[in-house]
Amino acid sequence: MSGSPLQTEFEFTLPQGYADDEGDLHREGVMRLATAADEIKPLKDPRVRSNSSYLTVILLSRVVTRIGTVDEVTPRVIENLFVSDLAYLQDLYERVNERGADVVDTTCPECGEEFEVAVEPRTTVEVEAGNPEE
Numbered sequence: 001m002s003g004s005p006l007q008t009e010f011e012f013t014l015p016q017g018y019a020d021d022e023g024d025l026h027r028e029g030v031m032r033l034a035t036a037a038d039e040i041k042p043l044k045d046p047r048v049r050s051n052s053s054y055l056t057v058i059l060l061s062r063v064v065t066r067i068g069t070v071d072e073v074t075p076r077v078i079e080n081l082f083v084s085d086l087a088y089l090q091d092l093y094e095r096v097n098e099r100g101a102d103v104v105d106t107t108c109p110e111c112g113e114e115f116e117v118a119v120e121p122r123t124t125v126e127v128e129a130g131n132p133e134e
Contacts, residue, residue: 008033009065010096012089016082018067026068031089034097038062047075060089 009032017027042048042058057078064073078086107114 010092012092014067014081014085015088016085018070018077018081018085020068020070024068026070029067029073030065031063031092031096032065034059034063034093056086056090060086060093063093064089 009030012029014027017025047054057075060078061073061075
């Protein structure tokens with residue numbers, strides 16, 4: 001055991017951002033680790049029973065604790081996210097709940113050693129168009 005405390009909250013920045021009813025854009029947020037209840041209780045929701053795809057909406061509305069100044073993240077907020085933001089949150093949910101940390105497995109291309117790398121959700125990579133040989 002490493003002795004480091006369990007990280008239970010993870011900050012993120014949405015790729016597009018949530019536009020509220022006033023037109024304000026909210027990008028920074030916080031997601032907490034899911035509990036067993038977070039995964040079980042939505043299965044009883046009639047919206048999930050009639051459309052299994054709605055499970056994602058309910059689940060994310062339970063674990064995303066803040067988006068910008070929106071402190072009450074409801075299913076309606078999640079429903080109104082852009083698709084790229086929904087996909088981003090789904091990916092973040094899977095990463096942090098599988099390991100309890102925002103890390104991914106990777107393999108060194110030269111020696112083949114497998115190891116974990118921390119993923120910084122706020123990091124963006126800019127790719128410049130051009131000749132890949134340069």
